[in-house]
Amino acid sequence: MENIGAERLRTLRTRLLSMAATRSDRRVTEELARADARKWHYAVLATLAELGPASQAQLSERTGIYRSDLVAVITELTERDQVTRAPDPADRRRNLIELTAAGRRQLRRLDQILAAVDDEIFAPLSAEQREQLSALLTLMLDAPAP
């Protein structure tokens, strides 16, 4: 008879994943907060740097942030003068979100912060193991979401 429900808790893969992410997220959130930012801010700034000016719908699509949540995020970023929000003259349903110079600076800063946190969090892993982990997670995520 197997040790049902006992040792299982400590080896449950979905739980290990959750716990690792929780720990990582906590540090990420803490450090981003010191730069007056949070994960969603970074995702938006990074996506804008990649795409150039974009609508909220596009940003939602690429970042995975729900468009309902994005509203407040963009508002916060405009309050910090990191992006501008203006109606798209070509399609008046849309807002055009654009990165400002301050937004670019902030993005670079956040990039550094996140690199440092990555280093801290994955310290127990070798460079090779970190790559392995990334590869495994990418494999998982490449599978179509249900």
Next chain:
Amino acid sequence: MENIGAERLRTLRTRLLSMAATRSDRRVTEELARADARKWHYAVLATLAELGPASQAQLSERTGIYRSDLVAVITELTERDQVTRAPDPADRRRNLIELTAAGRRQLRRLDQILAAVDDEIFAPLSAEQREQLSALLTLMLDAPAP
């Protein structure tokens, strides 16, 4: 010059970890809900099966659930007759939480559900890769929390 802030978003390890956990957690939560349970319920039931009767403080310690949150969880479990909560006669500050027969049955059920979800979520990985992933996550988690 590096592709700062562009492709980075898609390869950021802390983000991959977060996203994988989010996807996994969603399925876990969904499936547990079908059995009128959630992650915290499972953690408590599994820990009780391992430890035998325990105080809330002990359960908090072992599951990582804050003792303030545990209060409601134990209440929910008693409402479902899966555990009993009684003052510890040996130390009247404590409650003794004990698994009931229904609690044991529920635990077995949840074990099956979680095994199925694990299979689904980690389907893109081979058996060996799954073990690798567990090993890497365990390595990370074994490092003392900050």
Next chain:
DNA sequence: AATTAGCGTTAGTGTGACTAACGATAGGAG
């Protein structure tokens, strides 16, 4: 006997994921 420490509990915060519904605008079908 007085202080300290542990325990359960209440109340509240913040982040992120996710749904429902609505007004405005654009695009396509008849």
Next chain:
DNA sequence: CTCCTATCGTTAGTCACACTAACGCTAATT
């Protein structure tokens, strides 16, 4: 050209989990 449908931004919720602060009771320490 008009009706229908789809898209877009927005508001207002819900839920699960992580985490803090404070309080009253009880046990252990000194």
